[in-house]
Amino acid sequence: MKVFVNTYFRFYVILILCGLTMGCSNLSKQTQQRKKNSGYDFSDVEHKIQTWVDSSYYSGASIIIVKNDTVVYENIFGNYNKDTQVFIASAGKWLAxxxxxxxxEKTxxxxxxxxxxWLPEFKDVKxxxxLRQLFSHTSGFPDYQPKDSVTDNYQTxxxxxxxxxxxxxxxxxxxxFxxxxxxxxxxxxxxxxxxxxDFETIFQENIAMPLGMKNTHFVPVDNSGGHxxxxxxxxxxxxxxxxxFLEMISHDGNYKGKQILKKESVAAMQTDQVGNAKIVDPEYAKKVRAxxxxxVYGLGEWREExxxxxNAVLISSPSWAGAYPWIDKTTNTYGFFLTHVNVENANKAGFSSFYNSPVLPIMVRDVYKNKALPKEVKTGFINVGGAKLYYEELGKGEPLIFIHGHSFDHSEWDPQFFEFAKKYRVIRYDCRGYGYSDKPKENLAFLHADDLLKLMNKLKIKRAHLVGLSMGGFIATDFLALHQNRLLSxxxxxxxxxxxxxxxxxWTKEQLAVRRAxxxxxxxxxTMNQKWNWLNALMRNGGTNLEGIRRVVWDMIYKWDQWQPLHAEPRLVLGNDAVSILKKQKITVPVMVLTAEADKNRVNQLLACVPTAVQVLVPNAGHVSNLENPVDFNRLVIEFLKNK
Structure with a gap:
């Protein structure tokens, strides 16, 4: 997507700071009441928005989410109230x-x-x-007035x-495009x-007044008398x-029994209008939805998915200022997040509302997904001292604990959780600093392996099988070095x-200074660039289904709050210390190093530290092998557990 050179985006460096922690004890009474009324738990969404406001990126905000024509969540934050009128920037493109x-339709x-x-003075190629191209960014017109030109703030x-x-x-x-x-x-x-x-009259007569939008206008845009x-x-x-407005669009132009726009008009707005036009720069949909x-674009709206x-199933009209309306046809939901960014604070922190707000529909889908979990799935939080860890549990038998990778969360194990619960007591959880669990603190030292031990103690698990991927594998290795007696494999x-x-x-003072820099x-x-680079690194090598997991991997990275790259992280894993600890003891616990075929030529130091460990290749897979080739991943783990 082309950068807003002379208007808005010059103020921003991209950052998404996603507060994903969720502690039940911290939920407000209002949140608990909303959960009781709707049956859905939006506390994670609420915490994320509150984090943005607390960080002073916004002075306030409001949100409404409607599913199946029923309001399932609404809330006010900061200094906003239910009637706060806000400049919505590009969210107005949908209205226009x-x-x-x-x-x-009428002329x-x-x-x-x-x-x-209509304008014969345009004698050149413009x-x-x-009209269709003017509203789909394919007209060939310049995007904005030149930097050294007058701004577009005329009277008519x-x-x-x-x-x-x-x-x-x-x-x-x-x-x-x-x-x-x-x-x-x-x-x-x-x-x-x-x-x-005039355009304001057209908007009022045809859209605003029939929809009861009494506080929505295109002019005046400020107090200067109107532009x-x-x-x-x-x-x-x-x-x-x-x-x-979203209710009308979601009902194909019908609002409370009255046809405001023809069904065909709504369909045209949602239809691909880019056609064969070349998209020169990586565009918005690719960046936020992978x-x-x-x-990518219809008429005045993005076709995100x-x-x-x-056919477009997720449509939106995001704004640089943070206002973000969307319709999600996969869940029969529409929502509107209303806010306006504090430019100075956002610029200082590198916060981008334009790329930040679109995480909300993904989080809303998670709310529905959690609500749809089978009643047999036990969910909750474990206090490990200084933090709460979110976990899910299902099944009976020997305990088996899945540990996710860096930037991921417990949902990484969707292809394994229910499958292994047929024979095992399966637990998956969010490590501290990820998913729904609390974030670490820079001055609070701990080990992920110690958190895992406390989680096992609270769940009364004496010994367990551990299955970890990437960072989860490091944590499993640490646990092996420190607590071999608590392991089955x-x-x-x-x-x-x-x-x-x-x-x-x-950390030394010198190291901390380097880290701060x-x-x-x-x-x-x-930090959005850091996320994109991290995604591309994970997607660099793999099997034939590598691109098939790009979206699910991205959604986890997108929701990740990036605490780790933005802080001087405590030593959370043993790292190099694990080498001497492992070599000083005799490891009797069965250990399998499950290596993706794409990584088979890499030297694995764990194998040298644990001579009894076996290495097995996951065929047709890269780094995130449990998602890319779950059939063979599951088969290999099951075979290993059978023969332990």
């Missing part, structure tokens, strides 16, 4: 597209009309662009267009000419106003001795 659609204006038909759209007509085109119409907003000003003027009314409506980013709205498809036949998948300093080498570099470059 609906307004244009209403004009197309001679057509989505396929060329600009020059005049060949269609007519005046605004006069400052666009002589700008050079960036591309031939229909050949290139560049996300921007300037072309929408021209579309708005075409609608004005088709109706003989030309900025279709691509100048609307103001409230939580419930925009929710009315989805590699060309049909597509089904198997190319160890499977270290993509695991090894983690080659870092252990607790025997605490590294953290600042992460913020300057944007």
């Amino acid at each position: 597209a609906a307004t244009i659609a209403s004009v197309v 001679s204006l057509s989505w396929d009309d060329k600009v020059k038909k 005049g060949e662009a269609t 759209l007519e005046e605004s267009v006069k400052h666009i007509v002589n700008l050079p085109a960036d591309a031939q119409p229909g050949t290139s 560049h996300y921007g907003g300037l072309a929408m000003q021209v579309a708005g003027r075409m609608a004005e000419l088709a109706t003989g009314k 030309s409506p900025m279709l691509g980013g100048g609307a103001k709205s409230t939580l419930y106003d925009y929710a009315h 989805e590699n498809h060309n049909g 597509l089904d198997a036949i190319g 160890v499977t270290a998948a993509s695991g090894d001795i983690f080659p870092v300093s252990g607790p025997s080498e605490p 590294e953290i600042e570099k992460v913020k300057q470059k944007g």
